[in-house]
Amino acid sequence: MSPGPISMLDHITPVLLTYNEAENIGRTLSHLRWAKDIVVVDSNSTDSTLQIVATFPQVRVFNRRYDTHADKWRFAAEETSIATDWILRLDADYQVTDELIAELAHNSNAQGAHYPR
Numbered sequence: 001m002s003p004g005p006i007s008m009l010d011h012i013t014p015v016l017l018t019y020n021e022a023e024n025i026g027r028t029l030s031h032l033r034w035a036k037d038i039v040v041v042d043s044n045s046t047d048s049t050l051q052i053v054a055t056f057p058q059v060r061v062f063n064r065r066y067d068t069h070a071d072k073w074r075f076a077a078e079e080t081s082i083a084t085d086w087i088l089r090l091d092a093d094y095q096v097t098d099e100l101i102a103e104l105a106h107n108s109n110a111q112g113a114h115y116p117r
Contacts, residue, residue: 007105009034014088014096015076018053019043019066021092026052029059031096034105037083041076 014032018025018040025040029052032038038059042050043066053059062080064072077087088104090096 008086008107009101009105010036011084012086012088012104013037013039013082013084014090015039015041015073015080015082016090016092017041017043017069017072017076018045018049018092020045020047020049022047022049022052024093025049026055028090028092028094028096029053029056031101032056033058034101039076039080039082041072041080043072 012035014035016025016028016038019042022045029038033056036058038056039062040053040059041062041064042053044063050061053061060080062076064075066072073089088096
């Protein structure tokens, strides 16, 4: 018997940039429980952001001082050993909806997409 279809979600790594996002990060990560791997690049938060992030076992945290937004995204995409074909770039205050998760899960022929919030 062959295994069932692989969800597109298995090919996506959510990536978040953070700095003092304690107010938002728990809610955002709770909507990403489907992800096997989540990358958080933090800029030396001084609030409880990192303590909250640590409660999600699939999150890998990288600390990087803030230089530019573009450089931080480049670091996240190129220097954190992401193994999936796709990256879901999110701000720490984004909330991924159940509808978007379902759409991503069933999109097996993805060419890339931008979903405005």
